[in-house]
Amino acid sequence: MDAAIEVADLRKTYRGRRTGEVRAVDGVSFRVERGEFFGILGPNGAGKTTTLEIVEGLRRPDSGEVRLLGRSPWPHSPDLTRRLGVQLQASAFFEFLTAREQIETFAELYGATKARAAEMLETVGLAEHAAVRCEKLSGGQQQRLSIACALVGDPELVFLDEPTAALDPQARRNLWDLMRAINAEGRTVVLTTHYMEEAEALCDRVAIMDAGRVKAVDSPAGFIRKLDAPTRVTIASGQLTDERIAELASGETVTGGDGTVVFETRDPRKLLTALASDGALEGLAVRTANLEDVFLHVTGREWRG
Ligand SMILES: Nc1ncnc2c1ncn2[C@@H]1O[C@H](COP(=O)(O)OP(=O)(O)OP(=O)(O)O)[C@@H](O)[C@H]1O
Numbered sequence: 001m002d003a004a005i006e007v008a009d010l011r012k013t014y015r016g017r018r019t020g021e022v023r024a025v026d027g028v029s030f031r032v033e034r035g036e037f038f039g040i041l042g043p044n045g046a047g048k049t050t051t052l053e054i055v056e057g058l059r060r061p062d063s064g065e066v067r068l069l070g071r072s073p074w075p076h077s078p079d080l081t082r083r084l085g086v087q088l089q090a091s092a093f094f095e096f097l098t099a100r101e102q103i104e105t106f107a108e109l110y111g112a113t114k115a116r117a118a119e120m121l122e123t124v125g126l127a128e129h130a131a132v133r134c135e136k137l138s139g140g141q142q143q144r145l146s147i148a149c150a151l152v153g154d155p156e157l158v159f160l161d162e163p164t165a166a167l168d169p170q171a172r173r174n175l176w177d178l179m180r181a182i183n184a185e186g187r188t189v190v191l192t193t194h195y196m197e198e199a200e201a202l203c204d205r206v207a208i209m210d211a212g213r214v215k216a217v218d219s220p221a222g223f224i225r226k227l228d229a230p231t232r233v234t235i236a237s238g239q240l241t242d243e244r245i246a247e248l249a250s251g252e253t254v255t256g257g258d259g260t261v262v263f264e265t266r267d268p269r270k271l272l273t274a275l276a277s278d279g280a281l282e283g284l285a286v287r288t289a290n291l292e293d294v295f296l297h298v299t300g301r302e303w304r305g
Contacts, residue, residue, distance in 0.1 A: 028047070037204045047213075087161060230265055240261070
């Protein structure tokens with residue numbers, strides 16, 4: 001079977017009188033398998049939105065190839081469009097419509113029924129707010145409505161562009177559950193985000209983008225494994241003698257200060273077992289490498305999402 005998405009050597013330069021030339025997408029290639037939850041992770045301005053718009057067929061690249069479900073997004077064909085769900089920014093809503101009217105408008109565009117529209121409002125937890133005008137919905141509710149609109153046509157392939165931007169942590173977690181459920185139904189999901197922990201929590205594979213390029217693609221666990229970084233184990237100081245600390249560190253790095261002792265170890269299980277048997281677990285914190293460390297390693301610069 002064809003891949004869900006195949007992208008080869010996409011390029012797009014914006015030319016503005018004030019900004020000059022901006023190479024927003026500078027030779028991007030990747031492949032997304034059917035059923036995958038694929039993330040495009042990068043800081044603001046990395047070129048994620050431009051890449052996504054090109055893949056969705058909303059924007060034409062200067063050069064490069066896109067295949068969606070085995071077909072070219074150009075010229076547009078209703079057959080293909082019907083199989084895609086594109087989450088538009090909430091700002092694209094008609095603010096004077098209610099949530100129900102908004103999604104029913106989308107349903108009509110996709111040839112879906114009103115019953116399906118009502119079901120999608122239910123799925124995203126907005127059934128009780130169906131009669132509320134879009135402008136009166138909270139940020140999280142608007143994002144959920146925009147996801148419901150993207151799903152109303154029962155798409156195989158769903159594109160979500162920073163769906164949790166500017167949401168509070170609880171609303172973000174709720175949306176994570178919704179996105180997981182969409183993927184669990186067998187839909188391919190492509191998500192752009194500048195939240196590391198979001199990519200880590202949701203995605204099967206992640207493309208790390210920076211300055212218009214895909215720097216690397218792997219699963220979150222694969223990235224972290226390849227990094228081969230030590231685990232940092234922190235405990236409160238004053239629980240162990242210096243000799244015992246040196247013994248436990250057994251040649252690996254140990255630092256202290258600020259009332260803590262920090263071990264960097266490649267064998268956290270052994271160290272934690274020893275600390276437990278010494279009864280020295282006060283203030284325990286264990287930090288393994290995360291995608292932030294991966295970003296630094298892959299791009300050579302600190303994450304400043
Ligand atoms: N329509 C446009 N005209 C001119 N420059 C643009 C346009 N859209 C984006 N850019 C520029 O292209 C670069 C990539 O932008 P893009 O929106 O694709 O990145 P992004 O990773 O999605 O960032 P963000 O998270 O801020 O949306 C940025 O430097 C941006 O300023």
